[in-house]
Structures are given as C-alpha cells and as structure tokens.
Amino acid sequence: MNEKITVTHNAEGHVTAVHVEAADGKPLTPTRLRRIAWDRALGTASKERVAAVAAATGPAVQRPYGGGSTAHLNQVAETFAQAVARNLPARQVIAEKWGRSPATAGRWIAQAREQGLIPSRD
Structure with missing residues (x-):
C-alpha cells in the first residue's frame, strides 16, 4: 500500500478533508480504501499538527534544574493556551516542544496552574 494521504484541519483542529492519492497510479478501489490503516494515518496527521x-x-x-523559572512556566502557559485554542492535546504539545515526556509536561502544567498562569479545570 503506497497511498499518499493528506489531511486538512479547520481552525478548531477538526479534520475537514482527507485526500488519498495512489502512488503507484493504480485505481483506488473500495477494497484498497478499506485496507488503509485510517487510525494510523489520522494519528500521524495529529502528531504533525502537534509538532507544528x-x-x-x-x-x-x-x-x-531544581524548579521551574517564571519565564519557563509563562511559556508553558502560552503553549498550553495555543494548543487548547487549536483543539490539540496541550500536554503532548508541551512535551514535543521541550523534548520531554508527557508526564513531565503534566507536572509543568500543574505548576503553572498552581501559580495561576493556567486556569483550573473547574
């Protein structure tokens, strides 16, 4: 399967279009379309958006080392807000940005919440 899949999102982050192109030039039959691993294709598109x-x-x-600086937590809060505005998982975006684990990003989000930089979930 060598289909090229392009996913388009709207401003809220929802998928609005999927373009499938057969790289080998053969027709896209219903059988071929059913064989596409859609969860993987859409997951890859989501990861690309998170990285962007x-x-x-x-x-x-x-x-x-030893604690989050004000500048760092302000940037965590800014990145969090931008991810939420684009309907993306903020923890994953923050983890990607700093090259850290989602668990570490979650701790930074909690620290930013404690300092009032990110609104509480309530």
Whole structure:
C-alpha cells in the first residue's frame, strides 16, 4: 500500500478533508480504501499538527534544574493556551516542544496552574 494521504484541519483542529492519492497510479478501489490503516494515518496527521504548534510557539525557554523559572512556566502557559485554542492535546504539545515526556509536561502544567498562569479545570 503506497497511498499518499493528506489531511486538512479547520481552525478548531477538526479534520475537514482527507485526500488519498495512489502512488503507484493504480485505481483506488473500495477494497484498497478499506485496507488503509485510517487510525494510523489520522494519528500521524495529529502528531504533525502537534509538532507544528510546538514549533510555532518559538524557541523553548529551558527549565532550570531544581524548579521551574517564571519565564519557563509563562511559556508553558502560552503553549498550553495555543494548543487548547487549536483543539490539540496541550500536554503532548508541551512535551514535543521541550523534548520531554508527557508526564513531565503534566507536572509543568500543574505548576503553572498552581501559580495561576493556567486556569483550573473547574
């Protein structure tokens, strides 16, 4: 299967179009379309969007050892807001931006919430 799949999203992050192109030039039959691993194709598109938002928020302020600096937590809050505005998982976007695990990103989000930089979930 060598189909090229392009996914288009709207401003809210919802998939609005999927374009499938047969790389081998053969017809796209219903059987061929059913064989596409759609969850993987859409998951890859989502990961690409997460990486794009992480990159678009500018260079990451490195977190100092021993605790989050104000500049770092402000940038975490800004990245969080941009991810939420695009309907993307904020924890994944933050993890991608700093090259850290989602668990670490979750701790940074909690620290930013404690300082009032991110609204509480209530």
